[in-house]
């Protein structure tokens with residue numbers, strides 16, 4: 538289990554420091570993830586132009602790379618930003634959206650990981666299994682597997698890359714070498730709106746911006762997602778009101794944690 542105390546501390550630090558989170562992310566979720574970062578107290582910027590990603594990452598507290606809607610120019614920008622972040626010692630969180638569903642996505646994910654090992658990689662079970670080459674049955678951007686099916690793949694990746702791997706799903710697993718933590722809060726409603734995984738990744742970025750221990754940061758972020766999703770689902774009639782309630786509950790989470 539993840540510790541509860543660091544969650545309070547991390548939330549407070551985000552509110553006090555308002556870390557700038559540089560996102561190179563997909564068209565589907567840009568608005569959702571920027572709003573989620575604002576609701577939690579972080580400061581989002583979405584920037585993917587080759588001409589500016591190096592400047593942007595140099596003033597950011599963390600870099601989020603999300604390959605949801607790829608094109609060739611974006612890949613170049615992701616590689617440039619990742620290398621600059623690494624050179625500056627800035628944390629990187631990578632969301633390999635849909636890896637395994639196309640050759641382009643698989644090759645891009647490999648290039649990004651080789652260019653600069655991400656501090657944290659967060660994906661659903663199918664994505665983590667595809668990254669570790671233990672399965673190739675990603676159903677587009679949604680998972681075809683349960684999160685526990687990807688534990689061995691995540692351990693293999695974490696050992697090879699010496700980083701933290703998060704498998705999201707009904708239970709989230711945060712894996713750093715031999716260390717494994719679980720988060721079981723959340724709601725099935727979270728899989729009924731697009732962008733919840735991308736939101737989790739963006740919030741990991743905010744947590745990495747204020748917390749040097751990557752495992753702790755990822756644990757805090759997944760707890761934030763779980764507690765918020767659960768509270769929002771209780772108030773919601775369906776996916777529409779859930780999206781609105783999720784943001785409101787995220788904004789109010791500080792008092793509850």
Ligand SMILES: Nc1ncnc2c1ncn2[C@@H]1O[C@H](COP(=O)(O)OP(=O)(O)O)[C@@H](O)[C@H]1O
Pocket residue numbers: 660661662678679680705706707708709722723724725726727728732733734735737759762763766
């Ligand atoms: N059945 C579920 N029960 C509880 N939480 C869930 C469930 N499905 C997804 N979540 C939560 O939704 C968020 C997104 O996870 P997931 O759906 O696996 O990502 P993705 O959208 O990338 O496929 C995570 O915070 C995860 O804990």
Ligand SMILES: Cc1ncsc1CCOP(=O)(O)O
Pocket residue numbers: 563565566605606634678730731732733734735736
């Ligand atoms: C539907 C879709 N298609 C390309 S990116 C994207 C959003 C995926 O977001 P998430 O993985 O967080 O559900």
Ligand SMILES: [Mg+2]
Pocket residue numbers: 634635660661678734735
């Ligand atoms: Mg996803």
